[in-house]
């Protein structure tokens with residue numbers, strides 16, 4: 001493995017609903033994910049995050065694992081309904097106490113916390129008032145951010161506001177495969193704007209308490225299926241939608257042109273002051289979540305149906321021809337990580353903040369040996385390839401502060417339930433026993449080598 005700069009940081013990540021469980025503990029309120037997962041037909045294996053990895057009770061064990069792995073940072077998220085069960089009003093002490101214990105545990109081990117305020121578990125009470133389609137939710141988010149800013153001030157350096165607002169919007173509000181399960185197609189777009197507005201308002205609260213601000217986007221390099229003009233146009237349009245709609249306002253203070261989709265460039269839900277608030281919230285650190293590239297193709301007017309992902313889009317999205325796929329069916333293209341990082345640098349130049357790769361990893365079909373150990377060579381190959389590609393991006397001059405693997409633990413993978421295992425640690429969902437997989441030991445050795453400077 002080639003050498004990264006000495007200050008490069010290594011980490012592992014999780015998110016609240018995916019690992020915590022304890023959904024009725026400490027006065028926690030209901031989240032959209034509780035409601036959604038308990039609705040018949042939403043989750044592949046009819047499971048819920050009620051218990052998940054039971055990290056609410058077993059966080060100390062998770063922290064021990066992080067220490068054994070030797071990471072510099074732990075990326076986790078705060079469950080908003082633990083802090084404000086109804087999405088408004090004073091903080092619940094028991095909710096803050098949980099994160100207090102977690103922060104103490106991390107501090108004792110010298111691991112920096114990189115908390116995310118919102119990884120999709122909106123208080124259901126706010127969804128009942130319109131969720132992210134309502135402008136009010138942005139102000140509620142800022143109120144919550146102010147509480148958490150007081151809590152984190154002096155204890156952490158950087159707080160991320162949102163995780164993957166585009167994916168949350170697309171799957172949760174446009175397609176309905178994630179909570180809150182709304183199927184609005186392009187009518188969901190105000191939900192993108194209100195998330196960004198919420199970020200801008202929250203950023204001001206965080207900065208007022210001396211905290212650095214981050215936000216993590218999911219990025220995908222988009223390729224045209226062929227050199228046919230319809231495919232090239234489709235690729236350009238999808239690139240704008242996925243990669244730019246929620247990034248341009250943050251870094252450039254303006255929205256990307258969505259005229260391809262026949263959308264108004266000055267919708268009334270964008271108030272005159274909003275873009276200033278959003279741009280003032282330009283992150284100090286941009287989180288990049290990368291899993292795979294996307295191929296876009298113009299629609300065949302004769303085809304009777306298109307893939308579900310293409311729902312509402314005037315073109316089709318496909319995998320990558322010839323690429324191997326993960327257990328999830330996602331194409332494995334390590335160089336896509338280098339490509340998207342270099343694209344971001346070329347696209348935004350000096351406006352691009354330093355990057356933290358906040359998510360990267362893969363699901364594999366685990367076959368534990370008789371001792372329960374998982375020899376997940378496929379995950380090791382995936383991580384090895386992507387970390388090498390990341391190194392190339394660093395060599396090409398992209399300012400990358402670190403790499404956070406998704407994910408520490410096998411966990412509740414949203415609509416897939418417990419059927420996709422992304423962890424470097426295996427979790428037995430009957431006993432909650434945690435067993436480091438081979439990839440854990442591989443990553444531990446890589447981090448240790450990097451520390452001692454013996455990597456070549």
Ligand code: FCB
Pocket residue numbers: 015018163164167218289359406413414422
């Ligand atoms: C990302 C999510 C994360 C996890 C991975 C596999 O989109 O942020 O919670 O589900 O995908």
